[in-house]
Amino acid sequence: MSHVTIRLRTLWQLKVVTALATMLLTALAAQAMDKAPLRDKWTVQDVATLASMRLKEAGRRPFDPSNAYEQRTEAATLGRALFNDTRLSKNGQVACASCHSADTQFQDGKQFGQGIGTGKRRTMPVMGAVHSPFLFWDGRKDSLWSQALGPMEDAAEHGGNRVRFVKLVHTYYKEQYQAVFGPMPALGKLPENASPSGSEAERAAWSAMHESSREAVNRVFANMGKAIAAFERNISYGESRLDQYAQATVAGEGRGQEVLTQQEVRGLRLFLTKGQCITCHNGPLLTDHAFHNTGVPPIDQAKPDRGRAEGLKKLLHDEFNCLGRYSDAKPEQCGELQFLATNDPSQLAAFRTPSLRNVAERAPYMHAGQLSTLEQVLQHYADSPKAVLGHSELARPGEKHAERQTIRLSASEIQDVAVFLGTLTGPVVQTK
Numbered sequence: 001m002s003h004v005t006i007r008l009r010t011l012w013q014l015k016v017v018t019a020l021a022t023m024l025l026t027a028l029a030a031q032a033m034d035k036a037p038l039r040d041k042w043t044v045q046d047v048a049t050l051a052s053m054r055l056k057e058a059g060r061r062p063f064d065p066s067n068a069y070e071q072r073t074e075a076a077t078l079g080r081a082l083f084n085d086t087r088l089s090k091n092g093q094v095a096c097a098s099c100h101s102a103d104t105q106f107q108d109g110k111q112f113g114q115g116i117g118t119g120k121r122r123t124m125p126v127m128g129a130v131h132s133p134f135l136f137w138d139g140r141k142d143s144l145w146s147q148a149l150g151p152m153e154d155a156a157e158h159g160g161n162r163v164r165f166v167k168l169v170h171t172y173y174k175e176q177y178q179a180v181f182g183p184m185p186a187l188g189k190l191p192e193n194a195s196p197s198g199s200e201a202e203r204a205a206w207s208a209m210h211e212s213s214r215e216a217v218n219r220v221f222a223n224m225g226k227a228i229a230a231f232e233r234n235i236s237y238g239e240s241r242l243d244q245y246a247q248a249t250v251a252g253e254g255r256g257q258e259v260l261t262q263q264e265v266r267g268l269r270l271f272l273t274k275g276q277c278i279t280c281h282n283g284p285l286l287t288d289h290a291f292h293n294t295g296v297p298p299i300d301q302a303k304p305d306r307g308r309a310e311g312l313k314k315l316l317h318d319e320f321n322c323l324g325r326y327s328d329a330k331p332e333q334c335g336e337l338q339f340l341a342t343n344d345p346s347q348l349a350a351f352r353t354p355s356l357r358n359v360a361e362r363a364p365y366m367h368a369g370q371l372s373t374l375e376q377v378l379q380h381y382a383d384s385p386k387a388v389l390g391h392s393e394l395a396r397p398g399e400k401h402a403e404r405q406t407i408r409l410s411a412s413e414i415q416d417v418a419v420f421l422g423t424l425t426g427p428v429v430q431t432k
């Protein structure tokens with residue numbers, strides 16, 4: 001288990017304890033005010049957990065020290081334009097918004113992302129990403145801005161290259177760019193297409209460029225990501241029925257609990273107890289932001305996705321990470337990156353725990369859309385199959401496990417939890 005995971009777990013426990021104290025005081029106050037009695041009874045510990053799941057506990061969007069421009073309105077305006085601009089693709093038809101559409105939960109509802117080509121993983125929603133210390137299913141990026149640079153050069157997504165993008169910014173967005181980032185660096189004479197991560201010809205063209213030219217291109221490319229991140233951080237989840245229910249329960253208001261049906265409440269109880277869901281899907285976004293191998297079957301059995309084990313290597317070698325020269329952070333502000341354990345066997349075929357907010361609105365599920373329905377996801381947990389690569393953290397039926405019990409869910413319990421997951425749906429909120 002990495003340092004980061006341990007720290008986040010402790011943070012969560014601390015939040016539970018704080019919520020516990022607040023809740024005790026509120027309960028006493030409620031009693032004094034003679035409110036309607038609670039319809040559903042919960043233990044003190046459960047109420048504290050419910051309190052920690054409320055969206056408002058996510059607090060203010062965390063500040064990213066590696067992006068000095070993320071709070072600038074003009075940066076967000078430029079970022080919105082770039083997010084929607086199909087000129088930033090090889091065939092002039094793909095934008096970030098093609099796969100992350102505001103009309104469909106900022107994702108695409110497909111098994112694999114469809115851009116210039118077909119990707120290998122399921123598109124993730126943009127909401128909530130600002131709260132995650134590591135981006136993508138394998139955590140190969142450590143900021144929203146450096147994340148945005150990935151798809152632009154990915155052959156299956158935008159399929160472009162940074163030299164072409166920087167020229168496009170120069171042609172179409174120069175004024176907007178300069179208003180945020182200051183004068184555009186002198187670009188000199190640039191080749192048509194070039195990038196250190198593109199085709200053979202693009203890589204050769206990149207190597208042939210002067211060092212100062214490469215640096216200038218990288219700077220503008222990084223700033224494009226910073227503008228996109230400024231736009232993305234204004235996209236978030238809104239409150240769901242679960243938030244109303246948790247709030248009512250914490251405040252001791254029986255009538256407020258009626259926003260959930262009895263079946264949904266049964267599902268919630270299973271989620272917190274024998275389903276063990278809360279051990280990974282916890283806190284206000286229903287995720288521990290950590291990586292786990294849960295034995296989800298790979299698409300290609302012969303070449304299974306290595307997940308976090310590969311993502312970590314990429315992150316540490318990424319010139320656009322928090323410690324890199326294009327980051328605005330001081331090295332001591334890159335704690336997440338400096339304390340990563342790189343030799344942890346549990347990272348093999350581990351994927352990031354996704355947020356469960358609005359999950360009912362975005363089938364199919366898992367990192368490669370392997371499962372089509374929430375019932376299938378729950379059946380997966382009840383079956384807990386052996387991992388094809390690495391080791392599943394779940395206790396498999398009939399096997400002894402040091403830390404976990406087998407997740408046992410009957411057919412009707414699976415229905416209850418699936419119905420409960422629907423209570424996590426709320427609006428998608430865009431500010432500014």
Ligand code: HEC
Pocket residue numbers: 083094095096097098099100112113114115116119121122123124125126128129132134135136137138147148149151152156157158228232
């Ligand atoms: C072809 C479809 C496609 C396009 C185009 C695309 N994405 Fe994505 N996006 C994906 C897929 C697939 C993933 C998950 C990939 C992975 O984990 O390897 C993803 C992941 C993300 C995430 C990570 C969310 C999280 O919680 O970690 C963000 C943010 C994001 N994309 C933003 C963007 C931006 C910004 C652009 C444009 C520069 C963009 N995407 C273009 C398909 C796409």
Ligand code: HEC
Pocket residue numbers: 271275276277278279280281291292293294296351352353354355356359364365366367368374377378381393394407417
């Ligand atoms: C050991 C940690 C762990 C436990 C326990 C756990 N999950 Fe998950 N969950 C994950 C991870 C990691 C993924 C992503 C796995 C992947 O894509 O390979 C995931 C994926 C999901 C998804 C798919 C979401 C999406 O956007 O694709 C749902 C739904 C879900 N879990 C619900 C539950 C429920 C309900 C329970 C309890 C029965 C549960 N999980 C227990 C870690 C866990």
